[in-house]
Amino acid sequence: MLRTSAVRVLGERDRESVYALLDADPVGNVFVSSRLRASGLHSSRLGAELWGYVERGALTALCYSGANLVPVNAGPVAIRHFSEQARGQGRRCSSIVGPVEAVSDLWARLAPSWGPARAIRERQPVLEISEPPHVEPDPLVRRTRMSEFGLVLPACVAMFTEEVGVPPDSGDGGSMYRARVEELVRTGRSFARIEDGRVVFKAEIGAVTPHACQIQGVWVHPELRGRGYSVSGxxxxxxxxxxxxxxxxxxxxNDFNAPARAAYGSVGFHEVGAVRSVLF
Incomplete structure (x- = not known):
């Protein structure tokens, strides 16, 4: 049971109102929108709950509660209600991710019972591109094949560990992470330049909606960094x-990752917002 009548778990009957909120910011909400479009709104299929904040009879804010806790279009009042629900359930997520102000407020309310966080990424610029890249694409970057999964997975694990600070197999032995990487390869959303049995550059397209998609897992082999592979890749x-x-x-x-920001700028990405991440 939800602890406040202003918040309820949403389901398929709320689809129209949910997508109206998500599609108002298709770039900022691409992760949540992608998950819902892939699995539907029913909690049993989604593997998460979608909470809705109702104000004067209208759905005005969302909070995705799964492996990530993600507020959507949530102002201070909605955040207060979402924090009460999250605190009552106890921490079930590995991170809180979302707009800087919303996550700051949410974490301030949850930190006394959920803290301390393992790391906080205070400001992570959100970048976008909707035109052809400004530089020549690397002709050797292509979709990876299932036969190359044994090469791609270690590169993905290395990227995740370097970025997040812990390996992705620290919880369940890596089975869920392995399945996710395999799914991206199988569905044609894993890209790499592979030479002599070594991944030189790789990236995945993780979240996809009809309006936007999100690149993740950008990585260049440590021995080959500084040679421009990330830009052309x-x-x-x-x-x-x-x-x-x-x-x-x-x-x-990450705002402190100057080389990555410079590379993305060279490709033609521009900043359209920012998120904050609280990692556990």
Whole structure:
């Protein structure tokens, strides 16, 4: 049971109102929208709950509660209600991710009972591109094949560990992460440049909706960094994405990662917002 009548678990009957909220910001909400479009709104299929904040009879804010806790269009009052629900359930997520103000407020309310966080990424710029890349794409970057899964998975694990600070197999031995990487390869959303049995550059398109898609997992082999592989590689992934997947391509990056931000700028990405991440 939800602890406040202003918040309820949403389901398929709320589809129209939910997508109206999500589609008002298709880039900022691409992750949640992608999950719902892939699995539907029913909690048993989604593997998460979608909470709705109702104000004067209208659905005005959402909060995705799964492996990530993600507020959507949530102002201070909605955040207060969402924090009460989250605190009552106890922490079930590995991160809180969303707009800077909303996550700051949410974490301030949850920290006394959920803290401490393992890490907080204070500001991660959200970048977007909707036009052809400004640089020549790397012709050797292509979709990866299932026969190359044994090469791609270690590169993905290395990227995740470097980015998040813990390996993705620290909980369940890596079975869920392995399944997710396999799904991305199988569905043609994993891209790489592979030479002599080594992944030189790789990236995936994780979230996809009819309006936007999100690149994740950008990685260059440590021995080959500083040679421009990330710029031309990202240009190749962007070209694939715009041509075959969605009209807008987005990602977010740590604000302190100057080399990555410079590379994305060279490709043609521009900043459209920012998120904050609280990692456990």
């Amino acid at each position: 990202m240009a190749a992934v962007v070209r694939y994405a715009l041509t075959e997947i969605a009209p807008r391509v987005t990602l977010y990056v």
